[in-house]
Amino acid sequence: MYSPSLTRRTIIKSILWGSALSVVGEKVMSQSITGQLHAAGATSKGLIKLKISDFPVLGVANGSLRLGSSSIGSDKNPVGLYPPVIINRGTSNNYSAVDARCPHSGCVVGTYKPTVGFMTCPCHSSKFKIDGTYVTGPANSSLIKFPVTPENQGFISIEIEEMSFEVLITPVLNNNRQRLKIKFLAFEQITYEVRFRTFNGTPSKVVPFSLSVDSAIPQTALLLTRTPDDDTTLFIDPPTENGMIQVAIQMRTV
Numbered sequence: 001m002y003s004p005s006l007t008r009r010t011i012i013k014s015i016l017w018g019s020a021l022s023v024v025g026e027k028v029m030s031q032s033i034t035g036q037l038h039a040a041g042a043t044s045k046g047l048i049k050l051k052i053s054d055f056p057v058l059g060v061a062n063g064s065l066r067l068g069s070s071s072i073g074s075d076k077n078p079v080g081l082y083p084p085v086i087i088n089r090g091t092s093n094n095y096s097a098v099d100a101r102c103p104h105s106g107c108v109v110g111t112y113k114p115t116v117g118f119m120t121c122p123c124h125s126s127k128f129k130i131d132g133t134y135v136t137g138p139a140n141s142s143l144i145k146f147p148v149t150p151e152n153q154g155f156i157s158i159e160i161e162e163m164s165f166e167v168l169i170t171p172v173l174n175n176n177r178q179r180l181k182i183k184f185l186a187f188e189q190i191t192y193e194v195r196f197r198t199f200n201g202t203p204s205k206v207v208p209f210s211l212s213v214d215s216a217i218p219q220t221a222l223l224l225t226r227t228p229d230d231d232t233t234l235f236i237d238p239p240t241e242n243g244m245i246q247v248a249i250q251m252r253t254v
């Protein structure tokens with residue numbers, strides 16, 4: 001059996017900067033891929049926000065989508081820290097979301113197939129209903145279900161407690177110019193980016209960063225091939241005096 005507790009070592013927090021620094025708990029996934037991923041600061045739970053119209057497969061009854069922050073290995077197990085998530089649409093305008101890891105031995109379960117009426121594990125053929133309820137096979141229990149909440153403007157939010165991590169942001173000086181130091185525990189096989197958002201409702205944008213305080217700012221994404229022993233530190237030049245910095249995890253269909 002896999003151990004979900006292995007992934008619970010992290011809590012997401014971002015900070016505002018300007019006249020004062022304060023913690024507001026929030027992060028965002030790559031907007032172009034999956035919309036926003038937030039963390040509720042008080043509870044340290046991750047929250048994926050999806051715009052349904054961005055994913056045509058979820059616009060039809062029995063549509064099914066699998067998202068992940070890392071690839072799936074040849075052994076059919078997830079490669080990275082975070083589990084792939086399967087999001088399904090029912091026959092009416094209702095959605096469900098489940099952890100795609102099979103309770104039997106952790107293989108990544110396939111998306112829902114209306115023709116057979118199940119999500120099926122590729123390893124030993126356990127089957128699950130569209131909402132993740134166990135039907136048959138050696139899994140003997142249902143997929144972990146994540147709460148899904150409909151929101152305004154065609155969004156849904158999915159609460160995922162495991163997908164959270166802590167980010168510490170502090171101002172530093174580089175030749176009398178303020179930079180921000182961003183520190184967090186990064187994991188291998190996950191692509192991170194830094195995003196900036198103002199408070200006028202415009203979508204967040206990717207901000208370039210460097211790996212040292214006094215070097216140029218050449219990078220827009222960080223992908224580690226090995227989980228480091230210590231926190232990862234990035235540096236950015238803040239685009240404006242006020243806004244919100246977010247460390248983002250890119251997700252994609254897997």
Ligand code: FES
Pocket residue numbers: 102103104105106107121122123124125126137138139
């Ligand atoms: S890992 Fe899914 S049935 Fe064995």
